[in-house]
Amino acid sequence: xxxxxxxxxxxxxxxxxxxxxxxxxxxxxxxxxxxxxxxxxxxxxxxxxxxxxxxxxxxxxxxxxxxxxxxxxxxxxxxxxxxxxxxxxxxxxxxxxxxxxxxxxxxxxxxxxxxxxxxxxxxxxxxxxxxxxxxxxxxxxxxxxxxxxxxxxxxxxxxxxx
Amino acid sequence: xxxxxxxxxxxxxxxxxxxxxxxxxxxxxxxxxxxxxxxxxxxxxxxxxxxxxxxxxxxxxxxxxxxxxxxxxxxxxxxxxxxxxxxxxxxxxxxxxxxxxxxxxxxxxxxxxxxxxxxxxxxxxxxxxxxxxxxxxxxxxxxxxxxxxxxxxxxxxxxxxxxxxxxxxxxxxxxxxxxxxxxxxxxxxxxxxxxxxxxxxxxxxxxxxxxxxxxxxxxxxxxxxxxxxxxxxxxxxxxxxxxxxxxxxxxxxxxxxxxxxxxxxxxxxxxxxxxxxxxxxxxxxxxxxxxxxxxxxxxxxxxxxxxxxxxxxxxxxxxxxxxxxxxxxxxxxxxxxxxxxxxxxxxxxxxxxxxxxxxxxxxxxxxxxxxxxxxxxxxx
Numbered sequence: 001x002x003x004x005x006x007x008x009x010x011x012x013x014x015x016x017x018x019x020x021x022x023x024x025x026x027x028x029x030x031x032x033x034x035x036x037x038x039x040x041x042x043x044x045x046x047x048x049x050x051x052x053x054x055x056x057x058x059x060x061x062x063x064x065x066x067x068x069x070x071x072x073x074x075x076x077x078x079x080x081x082x083x084x085x086x087x088x089x090x091x092x093x094x095x096x097x098x099x100x101x102x103x104x105x106x107x108x109x110x111x112x113x114x115x116x117x118x119x120x121x122x123x124x125x126x127x128x129x130x131x132x133x134x135x136x137x138x139x140x141x142x143x144x145x146x147x148x149x150x151x152x153x154x155x156x157x158x159x160x161x162x
Numbered sequence: 163x164x165x166x167x168x169x170x171x172x173x174x175x176x177x178x179x180x181x182x183x184x185x186x187x188x189x190x191x192x193x194x195x196x197x198x199x200x201x202x203x204x205x206x207x208x209x210x211x212x213x214x215x216x217x218x219x220x221x222x223x224x225x226x227x228x229x230x231x232x233x234x235x236x237x238x239x240x241x242x243x244x245x246x247x248x249x250x251x252x253x254x255x256x257x258x259x260x261x262x263x264x265x266x267x268x269x270x271x272x273x274x275x276x277x278x279x280x281x282x283x284x285x286x287x288x289x290x291x292x293x294x295x296x297x298x299x300x301x302x303x304x305x306x307x308x309x310x311x312x313x314x315x316x317x318x319x320x321x322x323x324x325x326x327x328x329x330x331x332x333x334x335x336x337x338x339x340x341x342x343x344x345x346x347x348x349x350x351x352x353x354x355x356x357x358x359x360x361x362x363x364x365x366x367x368x369x370x371x372x373x374x375x376x377x378x379x380x381x382x383x384x385x386x387x388x389x390x391x392x393x394x395x396x397x398x399x400x401x402x403x404x405x406x407x408x409x410x411x412x413x414x415x416x417x418x419x420x421x422x423x424x425x426x427x428x429x430x431x432x433x434x435x436x437x438x439x440x441x442x443x444x445x446x447x448x449x450x451x452x453x454x455x456x457x458x459x460x461x462x463x464x465x466x467x468x469x470x471x472x473x474x475x476x477x478x479x480x481x482x483x484x485x486x487x488x489x490x491x492x493x494x495x496x497x498x499x500x501x502x503x504x505x506x507x508x509x510x511x512x513x514x515x516x517x518x519x520x521x522x523x524x525x526x527x528x529x530x531x532x533x534x535x536x537x538x539x540x541x542x
Contacts, residue, residue: 024461025457026454160180160501
């Protein structure tokens with residue numbers, strides 16, 4: 001495995017690992033780790049570092065919705081242009097072009113359900129290319145970012161074994 | 163009740179004392195665990211559940227399900243080992259049963275069985291229960307705990323009837339190369355010594371492919387290979403292992419197995435079939451994670467001044483603690499709440515070392531190694 005891939009595997013599990021620990025885990029030296037991270041950032045492989053948050057456990061947490069969006073394109077307007085316009089709204093947390101019955105899958109974050117529905121009805125639906133939206137509010141999150149949301153650790157192994 | 167002499171003479175495992183010391187406290191980070199911290203891949207567990215829902219709760223063939231034996235044989239092709247699933251594979255209740263069966267099938271009363279040490283703690287008692295006599299062959303830190311021809315010669319192993327090998331090794335994490343095995347194989351051929359090769363950690367090697375003595379010339383006909391699903395697929399509690407060997411050895415082991423166990427448990431056999439069919443990616447992920455932890459742990463021990471060779475397999479590091487390992491382990495547990503197992507528990511050559519299991523989350527490993535560093539600094 002090349003250095004960048006090794007570093008990426010560590011960051012994907014824990015973006016807060018410090019340089020020395022990444023070096024120890026990958027067998028690279030600290031300078032090589034810094035170089036690999038700089039290259040990953042410069043090449044737009046790593047776009048940022050975020051926490052995996054269970055918003056349901058935060059007082060005044062956030063409402064999350066998955067919105068299906070159908071669009072109609074014309075000679076001047078392609079998916080890229082539509083995506084660019086949708087992505088600019090801060091409420092849009094994730095935006096994917098998908099195969100299947102609709103075109104875009106959008107994850108929207110808001111303070112309240114009203115916020116989210118107002119955003120969709122007032123900002124997204126009126127866009128000329130948008131022909132239909134279907135909003136699914138997320139009721140419960142069980143796993144996100146590869147992390148299962150559950151209480152603590154349930155290590156029931158014997159504390160010392162041969 | 164009067165007990166058999168054999169049972170009376172069987173000593174308590176040296177690990178028990180540390181288990182009890184660690185269990186007595188609730189703030190302990192344990193690096194003393196000899197099993198994976200992962201759960202079995204979900205697909206394998208799901209296959210077990212599915213088999214129960216379909217009512218698959220009867221015995222299987224004594225030798226294990228044919229579909230499983232075929233897959234086990236196919237799996238071993240990757241180690242350049244070729245076995246006939248009909249006659250040369252026996253599915254057992256954990257690799258432990260396979261080791262016990264091999265002793266009972268291959269050892270006559272008074273036979274000498276050579277065991278390199280430090281090693282897994284069950285071989286000595288297994289040999290004694292089979293009526294054999296154990297001959298200890300210490301391996302050395304200078305050799306990174308690999309078994310050498312000179313160690314065999316120096317211990318008088320030329321007179322042995324049988325040799326037990328355990329590589330990748332518990333407790334040291336040591337592995338053997340084809341070249342190192344070639345020397346041991348020559349010694350076995352010259353002295354007509356048969357071999358039990360416990361390769362339960364075969365899937366957990368780092369940077370090198372697993373090597374086995376059985377692929378050296380003239381060794382297949384004199385070797386029983388033992389392996390299982392516990393370590394590779396994190397299925398310790400499902401108790402499923404197997405033995406591979408020449409027909410006459412597997413037949414003999416199966417004769418004992420059919421009276422004492424009848425067949426390995428059925429549900430885990432369904433899980434194992436699924437594991438072999440579809441869980442390679444999960445194994446790779448586990449191996450990659452163990453590898454990251456291994457590098458971290460080895461570098462942290464060396465940084466704190468406890469010399470640690472680079473282990474090539476299993477999930478153990480074996481630092482030199484620079485003194486009495488039992489005292490070190492007891493004081494470390496007392497002072498910092500970190501449990502490790504003294505190397506001397508695993509026999510000759512283990513003294514002065516600690517078995518450190520890195521089958522524990524990265525977060526706990528960091529915390530535990532920080533605490534050990536504090537302890538070491540306080541002692542100096």
